[in-house]
Each structure stands twice: as C-alpha cells, then as structure tokens.
Amino acid sequence: MNREQISGIAHTGHPIKAPLDDDSVGRLLEHALPRGDGRGGGRGSAPGNGQRGERVLDLGCGTAEWLLRALSTRPHLHAEGVDVSEVALIQARREASRLGVDERLVLHHREAADFVAVEPFDLVISVGATHAFGGLLPTLAAARKHLAPGGRVLIGESFWDRTPSPAAVGMFGDLDDLATTVDRVVADGWTPVHGHVSTRGELDAYEWACWGSLASWALDHPADPAAAQVLETAGTQRSQWLHGYRDSFGFLCLVLRETPETSGIRVSGNE
Template identity: 30%
Template sequence: MDLPRIFTIRESSHRLHNPFTPGKLAALGQALHLAPGTRVLDLASGSGEMLCTWARDHGVTGTGVDISTVFTEKARARAVELGVADQVTFVHGDACGYVSHEPVDLAACVGATWIGGGVAGTVELLVSSLRPGGLMLIGEPYWRREVPDQETASACLAAGKDDFLVLPELIEQFGGLGYDVVEMVLADQDSWDRYQAAQWLNLRRWLDGNPDDELAAEVRAELTTDPARYTRYQREYLGWGVFALMGR
C-alpha cells in the first residue's frame, strides 16, 4: 500500500503537497485561534507539515494518516526536527474510512477529498471522528472562473468541467451539507507557482540522476509538456483553498 513512485519523485522537495506556502499555512493556524491541547486528526497528512508546525506554534496534539511510506517517514522526521514527536503521531495507512478512536477537536482532509469519493463523502468521514461543535478543515480545488471547454478542463487535470465548482458554488455546497464556512485561506497564483514549478526542478534533477530508470521516459514527457500546460491553463483557471466548517 503506497503511492506510485512518480508522486514522490515529483514532490520530493515539498513539505506541503498542495499549493499552500508556509506563510498561508501559518495564517490558517492563526485564523483558527488554536488552543494548546487541541486534538487534531489529519487524513492524507502527507509530509506532516501542518500537524508538526501547529504542534510547535500552537501546542496542538494529534495524528496524521497517509498512504505514502516516503511521506510518512518525512513526517516523523519533521516531528523530531521541530521537537514535537511527543505531541504528534504519523500512521502509514489508507485514510479512506479511517475513524479516530476518540473524538477530536479538529478533523482535516486538506487536498485529498478522493478519500471519501468527493467533498460530501469526505465531510461524512471526518464528522465520524469529530466531537460535537468541533472544527472541520477541507482543502479543495475550485474553478477561478467558468471553464470554456473540455480541453481546458482536461489540461487542469480534471475529467470534465463538472469535476469542480466555482468558489461561490463550493461555499454553497458546504451549506447544503449542513455546515457553516467559518474561515478560509485561498491559494493565489504565487503559491500555485511555488507548488507546481518546484516539481519541474525535482523532475529534472531526478532525471539527470536516473536516466536509465523505467520511469525516465514518463518523467521526460511530463517535464517537456507540463510548464506550458500549467501556465496556459491550470494557473489561470484552477483555484484551491482550505475551508473551515462547523456543523449547524
């Protein structure tokens, strides 16, 4: 049980596996007014940056669950580096269906709502671990503006225009599920650049060091086409944000 290697190659230098900068992650933690001892469950926790930095900065405790062995080991190392290994635990496992043994104060899935088959299913999964009155965090893409055609949607790595909503409709979806949006921090084009463009250097350095690897042709093809695809389509049309929700 693991992520395909291409994912860990592509994002090998990343501490955040989504279009958030450290500053935006810190701003989100501050905006939520996290109290020391807040219990957090982070599903699809990646390299653990959210849990580790919030443990350091706000005194939270919690558990992260991720399917990647590489990212889980990075998360554990980060916890040691920041001196919070006694506050946070990282589990290698499938976040799909994972429910905390005890209710938590904050349940999060930041950028991986496929674990619940979409936004609605992920909200349902997270609420299974959340105490009454607790906070939920959902990280989710949205269209920055209406997508004109299938070509554009495909170039934004969507199956079709209906894969994502424009921002007001996404906010309304949360309301339709019975939740108030009580905070949000949105990626901007600069944070998208820092996430996406950093992948190109990772790919090139890996390719230079592994020219005979079985993935070399796939990596070369991606590196050849991805910068133009991203700048022509994804940078202009695809947004992303983290939304804090509370049940009504």
C-alpha cells in the same frame, strides 16, 4: 520510477502539497487550531477538566506537514495522521523525530476513508485529499464523524475560477465554481469562519516548484535509469499546466464549524 516516488521528488521544494505559501498555511492554522490554553480541555473537552489535551487529525496527511507545523507551535498539542503512503509516513516520522515532536504524533498507514478514531478531535484537516473520499461532501461527512463538539474542520478543495477547457475538465473533472463550492458546504450544515483562495502567485509558485524540482532532479542524476522518464514527466506536466488549466484552476481552503440545527441557516439561500 513509480508515481509515489515522482510525487516525492516534485514536492521537495514545496512540502505542503497544495498551492499555499507559508504565510497562508500559518494563518489557516491560526484560525483552525484550538484556542484554549493548550494544557487540556480543548474545544471538545469540558471547561477546566484538563483531562484531554488539544487533538488534531489529518485525513490524507502525506508527509504530515500540516501536523508537524501545528505540533511545532503548540507544545501541548497531540496529532494523528492517516495516509496510504508508507514512504510518506516514514518521511513524516523522520521529520517528527528531528523536530522533537514524535512523542505527540501518531501515524496510521491505511485508507483515510477506513480510519476509525478512538477519541474525537478538536480539529480535522483534509487539504487536497477529497479524492480519497469520493468528493467534497463525503470528505466533510468523514470529518464530522471524528469531530469533537465545538471542533473545526480545515478543508482544501479545487474549483473552476473560469470556464475550463475540455482538456482541463479531462484532468480534474467537473469542479464547481467558487460560489457554488461554498454554497454546497453551507447547505451541508457548515458555517465558514475563515477562508483563503489561493492567489495567482501561490498557484504559479506551486506548479513551478513541482515541475522544476522534477526537472532539476533529472538533470542532476543523468546516469540514473529513470532520469529520462522524470524529465519527460516534468515537461509534460508543465505543458499541461500552461496550456490546459493555468487560466481556470482555483484552490480554496475553508475553516468550518457545524451550523446549529436551530439556527435556521442550515440551507444556502441560493438553493
């Protein structure tokens, strides 16, 4: 069984591939989605022209869970998602059809970093996918290229909540702490207008869900040739979490707007 298949099983009980509960996802979308009347002329359109409806893009969308939730609550919203996983996109299309939002969702099977948009978007999402661009700031640079004037970015990134162990650094690399992560974003020309730091409950629930789903699948399919591999993977990942990074790993989501060049606050005061 390949890594993509294992990931799909692991996230069966936690479709948002980030340590966020449903309430947190809902609040983040509420703060990030366009706040017009929903009938055209979102943040990126001229007031009252009604020519272009609200548009949302997810770079590294996976199964498009963020987009599906947004589309389900905004009947005039149109969304596009980009991901390298055809398996994930097939699942997204199937779920969009079930929800009756497939006519408002376009999915692109390609590298998120190579995506070129035809029109700008009122909201660009990239939660837990900064690796696809080579880091946090390159991801924000990509989002900026797709953003309509006055639009927002919803980004999710890992950070070190406490000094990590060498094993944790080996798994996740040289992450910044929370304050430094936000300072870097501000220095890059963005103003946070909402944020959420995942709670211990959210972090733990995500890990238990992932490795528990893997273990359950293996136990439920003992005759499958991959069962032993999947059960071993679940145990290894659970052990790495409990012994390696549980006490130091953190996750941050930010809703961002571009800082005007004339504001005088483009660079963090800590620099």
